[in-house]
Amino acid sequence: MEVSTQTIPRFTPPQHLNSQETVLFDTRPHFFAVVGLGRIIWFFIGSVLVPAIAAGVAEGVGEGRATLWYVLFSWLLLIFLPLLMRVLEWRSEFYSLTDQRIMHGHGVTSKSFNAKQLTRIGGMLDVSTYRITGVTFSQGLSGRIFNFGDLIFQTNHGNILWLGIKDPLNVRRLIEEKIATFQDVGANQATYNEAVIRKVAEVRTEQSFGLIDPKHHVSIQDKVGGASLRQTASAVRYCSNCGRQDSGEAAYCPQCGNQLR
16 A cells, blocks of 8 residues: 655644644554444444344234334444444544654543654754654554554653554555654754854853953854854844744744744
């Protein structure tokens, strides 16, 4: 089975994404993994047996209409509604991997949402950020028959599970390719941002002692790409809330809205 490589969200609700977040891959569990093959078989067996039983009981008792409604109500309550709830749960559940987070949401009557931060938009490296070190999968007998299994994300803070994923072998390969790309870029960007912060701090210290002109331009070597970035030391600011760099004259951070000083 071919796995789609499109980055347009198919299952992730837009309200769970921020304005600068890109979905790398999202999916929902396999239908049989959530609903269950046994429940589907029981539904069809019950749908055949219950009307037959209702007809036989109604004929023997002689109170056809009342008995028929009683049996049909039992079928609705014991067979149809449990299956319907499982289908709705399947429809509401999603797993999503973005360039910033790994997310899981589910629930019909009560909603549940969980997200783990993978990267930071700006600022220095964060020890609480999750870093994925590997992806494995496991399949039971029914998973082998219907081609679904559990994905296991190995991180520096423990494992993260995606349960009942369709076509786990190809999904695992695709996700590993996505992770290898965005985690390397994210780590390099965070390292570079940290170097910029240190350099600007050094320049400001020299300015405070009158060693350099306040309007002196500082060239900071980008160690990732080999390019140089010219910045005015007195103009570079960082948001105290989210760490975003700003070299303009905005009064508020364009990322989180925090007032800049």
